Amino acid sequence: MSTDQIKVRVAAVAQVAPMIREFTLTAVTGSLYPFSPGSHVVVEMPGEQKIYRNAYSLLSDSHDASAYRIAVRLQDNSRGGSVFMHQQVKEGDELLISPPANLFIPQWNAQKHILLAAGVGITPFMSYLPEMQRRQADFELHYLFRSKQTGAYQLELAEQLGQRFFSYDSDQAQRCNISELLADRPLGTHIYICGPEGLIKDVQSVAEQLGWPDSVIHFEEFAAPKPGKPFTVELKSTGKTVQVGESESLLEALEEAEVAVPNLCRGGVCGQCATPVAEGEIEHRDNYLSVDEKARQDCVMPCVSRAHSDRLVLDI
Amino acid sequence: MRISPKPVQSFRDDFTYTNSREAISRFPFPFVEDEYRYSVNIEPHAMSGPDGSVFEKFLDIDEHYLSEMAERAIVLKENPARCLSMKHMDLACWDMIERVMSALSADYPEHFSLTKQGDNWHWHNKLLDIQEDFVFGDSSTLPMSPLEYIGRQVQGDFAILDQRNADLFMDAGIVTCPADWSLAFDAGMSFSEWHGPVPMAREEGIFERALKYLTAIQVGRPVRRLNWTLTINARMDTSPETYPSWGNERTSVTPENVAEKVHLRVEVQVLDRMPRSNALMFSIRTYLISLEDLVTNPQWAKRMHRAMKTLPAPLVEYKGLTRFHPMVVEYLSQFDPVN
Amino acid sequence: MQPESLEAPTNRPIYSPVIVNNKSAHHLFICEGYPSREFQIFYSSVDDSKKTLLLVSESDSTIDHDSILVTHSELTAKLTQLLGEMPLSTTIYVLGSEAFIWDVHSVATQAGMVAEQIKMFAPVSGQRRLFCTHCYHITEDVTHSPAVCSGCQRNLLVRDHFSRLHAAYVGVQIDAEDPDDLPLPQELI
Known part of the structure; x- marks a missing residue:
């Protein structure tokens, strides 16, 4: 347990969509930190085989830090974390979480905010909405989901947001046309996307054709680390070797072997886990290092990136 | 044991400022090696620091509290623009109120108390005899802007840095004892812009790395670094704004008065993530000690001599030491056995 | 650390060569005083239907009868009004003194533009x-x-x-x- 982890109690569990469960977390002692819209926490899940750590957006109103709420989608090819949350965690259980961190804060100087959520990607926007309403910001929410699996909060959102709310249920053959969504937007518009990589890429590609500047596009992709071929990692300082399996990340394998690596987002965005590499070929999968930095092959983000070679020597 | 704030002394005109023996012993002496070396020297500002040290508490309230608050009031009266906050920084300023009031009331309950009932807060500053009932987050319930209100009650300068587009911006601050930088001019600047005038090793990527580090600072994990310069007389307000009225003091140093006139000025700079706004609070707490008082510690005297002797010329110039630096080195040499 | 490794401190903007952003739906050209020949050639390289020219001058000078002419004191109001009608996909190209181009930058930023949408030519004078x-x-x-x-x-x-x-x-x-x-x-x- 890292020194600043917070012990929380699961005060309530609710099924908010066929595949999504919501957990209300309260402090066991003292109080929880206030937080900013778009924040997430890393939840530690002590499974039987190993400890899972996943980042989840806080979906409560940031003005109310009496409890945190998170929502977890049961992943089709879960690596263990979401299954643990769905099957093991009950009301009254205690969990360890990190303090909130924010890598997806609204651009308050924008004149128009377009929020684009897919499935469980609605979660960060749940904390945006109350603050945007308080600030009387101009926004619209576009929500893509499959009602047989996801679509959490759609009814309350429709009621609260009225004409600012647009839903697209692909189980009812409703599609969101990205080109139409982005067309004819005025200066000062910013778009925020939380969803799978494919959706983010679609928006980026349409925006580029339309001549949008890159910096008005904000996205958060908390995709779980993708599997890859197994490899061996060696620590240069001690010679210790660690095996990285097909379905675990380098960071997870290091943690399992009790090699401490600072980390924050566990999704290749924040840069906290950057680790120097002495030997071996890196398969970069992060959004943090620049193209030049990646080409140097001397630094790896172990939360998502892996090795091309069979062996990677870390300079730690 | 902690020293109580003592009656008001002055940082201008007759300069009645003094350090007690306890204050001298806890002075944050910045040189850790016998040679000046540039380093980023950033470390966790972990609580609690060593007992009685300036790092014991998140905010250090010491014997100069009343004097520094009186000095701040004079500066703000002369020039209200020494405190400024852009419109979008309101929430960050409230973050600062929460952080400062919570820390002071928890760490110095004999001097400060805070009572909350929901958003209705009651604050009592016994040292300055201030009592306030206000609604948290509602600036109209305070007698002045949130930043000025809290800034007048806590030692040290504060800049609140807005974080957007992976950069930091100097968008709010209360700065009445700066080491030669102007908040009014630097307002709105990005991290690399306001560091532009600082001479340092511009090795490739140094700014990018520093910025990536600072933008990743997490809630509850503040960091600190020390900075230093030399100041003539115990003058807190060495700002560019007032430089015409104190610049000539740099010519007043003689071999006879160097120990009394020249002060080592150390800034304890702390960076702390503000949870509600995601801004960074950058506090700059200044400590002053005369060379006369400093050399009462033989190890400091020796190190100070070596650090001054090996200080690179561009830094002598940048820090404004050119006119008296040789006299400082000469005076300190008597405490260094090698000479 | 050796003194020679310290570079002269400086914080001056760097101006890169300006090229037309072909992806942009609209192009707003802003020039202080009479446009240089280079600027005129640059301006004429963009399709007429997609561009606007704003000339800022105290005297009557025009190179294009479609251009909008304002004085310095009218600039903020006119530019704010123009930008309010323009699409997100807009690029500004600005030529003038250093103070002028950064004044334009401030107005454009206030209107919601981001830095990469504002292309600045190197200042025309050292003033x-x-x-x-x-x-x-x-x-x-x-x-x-x-x-x-x-x-x-x-x-x-x-x-x-x-x-x-x-x-x-x-x-x-x-x-x-x-x-x-x-x-x-x-x-x-």
């Missing part, structure tokens, strides 16, 4: 706007350092430290320590 750090007064068209502050009349050293917000360099009294030590003015480059 600088000066912010007096003692009285906060602005002195325009400074060509030499030290320069006299038009507010407090002090002799100011013009430092290479630029504020985009003020569109100005900082000036600090040069003879505060020794009133007899006043260097001869040097031309700014």
Whole structure:
């Protein structure tokens, strides 16, 4: 347990969509930190085989830090974390979480905010909405989901947001046309996307054709680390070797072997886990290092990136 | 044991400022090696620091509290623009109120108390005899802007840095004892812009790395670094704004008065993530000690001599030491056995 | 650390060569005074239906009967109005003095544009706007350092430290320590 982890109690569990469960977390002692819209926490899940750590957006109103709420989608090819949350965690259980961190804060100087959520990607926007309403910001929410699996909060959102709310249920053959969504937007518009990589890429590609500047596009992709071929990692300082399996990340394998690596987002965005590499070929999968930095092959983000070679020597 | 704030002394005109023996012993002496070396020297500002040290508490309230608050009031009266906050920084300023009031009331309950009932807060500053009932987050319930209100009650300068587009911006601050930088001019600047005038090793990527580090600072994990310069007389307000009225003091140093006139000025700079706004609070707490008082510690005297002797010329110039630096080195040499 | 590894401190904007952003739906050209030949050629390279020309001048000068002509004092209001009608996919190209192009930058940013949408040509002259750090007064068209502050009349050293917000360099009294030590003015480059 890292020194600043917070012990929380699961005060309530609710099924908010066929595949999504919501957990209300309260402090066991003292109080929880206030937080900013778009924040997430890393939840530690002590499974039987190993400890899972996943980042989840806080979906409560940031003005109310009496409890945190998170929502977890049961992943089709879960690596263990979401299954643990769905099957093991009950009301009254205690969990360890990190303090909130924010890598997806609204651009308050924008004149128009377009929020684009897919499935469980609605979660960060749940904390945006109350603050945007308080600030009387101009926004619209576009929500893509499959009602047989996801679509959490759609009814309350429709009621609260009225004409600012647009839903697209692909189980009812409703599609969101990205080109139409982005067309004819005025200066000062910013778009925020939380969803799978494919959706983010679609928006980026349409925006580029339309001549949008890159910096008005904000996205958060908390995709779980993708599997890859197994490899061996060696620590240069001690010679210790660690095996990285097909379905675990380098960071997870290091943690399992009790090699401490600072980390924050566990999704290749924040840069906290950057680790120097002495030997071996890196398969970069992060959004943090620049193209030049990646080409140097001397630094790896172990939360998502892996090795091309069979062996990677870390300079730690 | 902690020293109580003592009656008001002055940082201008007759300069009645003094350090007690306890204050001298806890002075944050910045040189850790016998040679000046540039380093980023950033470390966790972990609580609690060593007992009685300036790092014991998140905010250090010491014997100069009343004097520094009186000095701040004079500066703000002369020039209200020494405190400024852009419109979008309101929430960050409230973050600062929460952080400062919570820390002071928890760490110095004999001097400060805070009572909350929901958003209705009651604050009592016994040292300055201030009592306030206000609604948290509602600036109209305070007698002045949130930043000025809290800034007048806590030692040290504060800049609140807005974080957007992976950069930091100097968008709010209360700065009445700066080491030669102007908040009014630097307002709105990005991290690399306001560091532009600082001479340092511009090795490739140094700014990018520093910025990536600072933008990743997490809630509850503040960091600190020390900075230093030399100041003539115990003058807190060495700002560019007032430089015409104190610049000539740099010519007043003689071999006879160097120990009394020249002060080592150390800034304890702390960076702390503000949870509600995601801004960074950058506090700059200044400590002053005369060379006369400093050399009462033989190890400091020796190190100070070596650090001054090996200080690179561009830094002598940048820090404004050119006119008296040789006299400082000469005076300190008597405490260094090698000479 | 060796002294020679310290570089001269400076914070001046760097101006990269300007090229047309072909992806942009609209192009707004802004020029202070009479446009240079290079600027005219640059302007004519863009399709007529996708561009607007805003000329800022105190006298009547026009190169294109479709251009909009305003004085400096009218600039903020006119530019804000124009930008309010423009699509997100807009690029600005601005030519003029350094203070002018950063004034345009401020107005455009206020209107919601982001930095990468504002393309700035290198300033047409070495004249600088000066912010007096003692009285906060602005002195325009400074060509030499030290320069006299038009507010407090002090002799100011013009430092290479630029504020985009003020569109100005900082000036600090040069003879505060020794009133007899006043260097001869040097031309700014």
